[in-house]
Amino acid sequence: MTDMHLSNHDQMADCLQGLRVIDLTRNLPGPFATRLLADLGADVLKIEPKQGDPARVFGELFAALNHGKMTEKHDFHDPKAIEAIKAHLKKADVMLDSFRPGVLAEMGLDAKTLHVINPKLVIVSITGYGVADCHSTEDADSEDGSQVNHDWANKAGHDINFMAMSGVLDQLKTAQGEQAMPNIQFADLAGGSDTAVIALLAAVFAAQRTGRGRHTAISMTHSLYNHMVMPKVTGKLIQSLSGNGLNDTLLPQHDFLGGALPCYRLYQTADKRHMAVGSLELKFWQGLCEVLKLPSLKKIHWQLGIMPNRPESEAASNTIAEKFAGQTLEHWQCVFAATDICVTPVLSLHEAKAHPLFAHQDEHHATSGWQQVN
16 A cells, blocks of 8 residues: 555654553543644543543544554452552553642652653643642742742642633624624643644654653643733734724624724624634735725725724624625625635534545544645
8 A cells, every 4th residue: 555545644653653652631632632642643641540431432433542552451440450550550651640739649659769660751631720839929039930830730620720720712703792602622632732742742752752741731721822822912003003902802703803903803794604714914915806896895904904993994894794695605605615815614514624724634524634645
């Protein structure tokens, strides 16, 4: 079989060959992280409690997250089981867990203990709110004021809580300002799984060079907060351009990429569907105006100094909204199919599954986010 006939998973499956991963995680964030590692060729041993991973009740979800992994079940309260896990860890490169801070030490699987038997072991703990030092920032032993100091480390939570506390959930507002309830687990997957894989691979690379492993805690809440790089900056930009004081609160739906720009927002169609207009740059915006036969709007663009706070910008949004509202989603799909101006239909999950973009998805409806270019 040539590379041209290999799936994207298979093409990249040699990248992490030989990487030995012990996975103590359950539910979604950890198993998806180790699923990514397995897709890249890592050997993953999933160790579950005697009652099994709670995600097993979801059937297809569990299979999608854990296929191709070796599995064992142990009683984490049994010293003999802990010794069996340690035997695996002695030969492993990485251990992932998703316990609350302090649980690993109670189990006898803390970094201090494990690094005695395997100095190169990388330990990655996926947590909701991170870990915190007991020292205050004014402590004389502190070299700077950057210590993590909060009382949230041992609090329970799920994706919706981490999104809420990071400020991300508040950013998901409708055009009318109503709070949206997301059906995608951004904290679990972006804040947890993806961040864990990045930190893990970086730590393994360092361990290969130095011979020393480390224990890294991933905070899903802090990772999500770090992802808000745009709202932290663009809100101030819009406020300064509008002449409002910087202490005023800018609503997410009025932010630079939150719907304030006519060239970057959602427009409803006649059948109550939506088209996503991402014509952010001037050339794309002018192309959009040509397709919609609205040449008078070509100069109404932020790169030409027409910012969202200007009446002509708001008028442009209204004009385009009326245009899109006059035809169905199917009509607009046909109109924009042959264009290259960053305008796409908002597809349902069913429509996305059937789209040629995802023709190479596997039996679990998964497609990797990477492709090897031959």
